[in-house]
Amino acid sequence: MAKLNRDFYLRDALVVAKDLLGKQLVHETQDYRIVGRIVETEAYLGPIDKASHAYGGRRTSRTEVMYNIGGTSYVYLIYGVYHCFNVVTEPKDKASAVLVRALEPVEGVEHMSKLRYGIEPSLLSPKQKLGLCNGPGKLCIALGIGKAENGLNLCGSTLYINDAKNEPLNIKTSPRINIDYAEEYKDKPWRFYIEGNKYVSKG
DNA sequence: ACGGGGATGGGCT
DNA sequence: GCCCATCCCCGTA
Numbered sequence: 001m002a003k004l005n006r007d008f009y010l011r012d013a014l015v016v017a018k019d020l021l022g023k024q025l026v027h028e029t030q031d032y033r034i035v036g037r038i039v040e041t042e043a044y045l046g047p048i049d050k051a052s053h054a055y056g057g058r059r060t061s062r063t064e065v066m067y068n069i070g071g072t073s074y075v076y077l078i079y080g081v082y083h084c085f086n087v088v089t090e091p092k093d094k095a096s097a098v099l100v101r102a103l104e105p106v107e108g109v110e111h112m113s114k115l116r117y118g119i120e121p122s123l124l125s126p127k128q129k130l131g132l133c134n135g136p137g138k139l140c141i142a143l144g145i146g147k148a149e150n151g152l153n154l155c156g157s158t159l160y161i162n163d164a165k166n167e168p169l170n171i172k173t174s175p176r177i178n179i180d181y182a183e184e185y186k187d188k189p190w191r192f193y194i195e196g197n198k199y200v201s202k203g
Numbered sequence: 204a205c206g207g208g209g210a211t212g213g214g215c216t
Numbered sequence: 217g218c219c220c221a222t223c224c225c226c227g228t229a
Contacts, residue, residue, distance in 0.1 A: 051221070078220065079222055135223070137222045178222075179221060
């Protein structure tokens with residue numbers, strides 16, 4: 001399947017968040033090629049959104065990449081421990097993004113398993129198998145995504161997203177996870193997930 | 204099934 | 217000095 005092109009990312013964050021479901025996130029390095037199917041996302045709507053890092057037009061060294069053109073990666077450190085992977089959307093300076101919250105393993109499971117647990121896939125417990133990349137922090141570990149992957153062009157050749165078969169998906173929405181501080185924005189139904197998929201995060 | 208807490212660092216006031 | 221777009225482990229039931 002073809003790589004998603006620039007135009008895909010230049011649209012509204014809510015549209016991109018929904019359309020990313022079912023698509024395949026690919027990380028390719030010299031050592032591995034790891035692929036996961038996107039099953040859960042959240043949209044963050046730039047300056048107006050109190051849950052967004054770019055709320056109020058905040059521009060700092062951390063948020064700077066959010067002001068880049070749609071189709072740029074935004075990876076940040078959370079709780080001093082984990083990374084979260086986002087896709088910047090819309091034209092330059094809109095500062096909107098989509099957080100990828102969960103993946104279903106597709107390819108390179110042996111590498112995911114090594115990166116997540118340091119063991120071979122055959123040794124994974126059923127629980128560990130489900131836990132490979134069913135959360136924003138976990139998927140970054142499983143795909144080897146860290147601060148080195150911040151600000152990359154997703155239309156390039158190391159970190160990108162492939163289109164997928166046009167299968168019918170049962171898409172559900174809900175409020176976003178862990179943004180209690182966001183006041184009137186905390187209940188906006190801007191989380192999207194594939195209903196019934198067992199790799200959707202527990203929240 | 205839950206609920207509480209610790210890890211750990213960078214961003215921001 | 218406090219706040220996190222998280223995860224895992226350990227209690228109590």
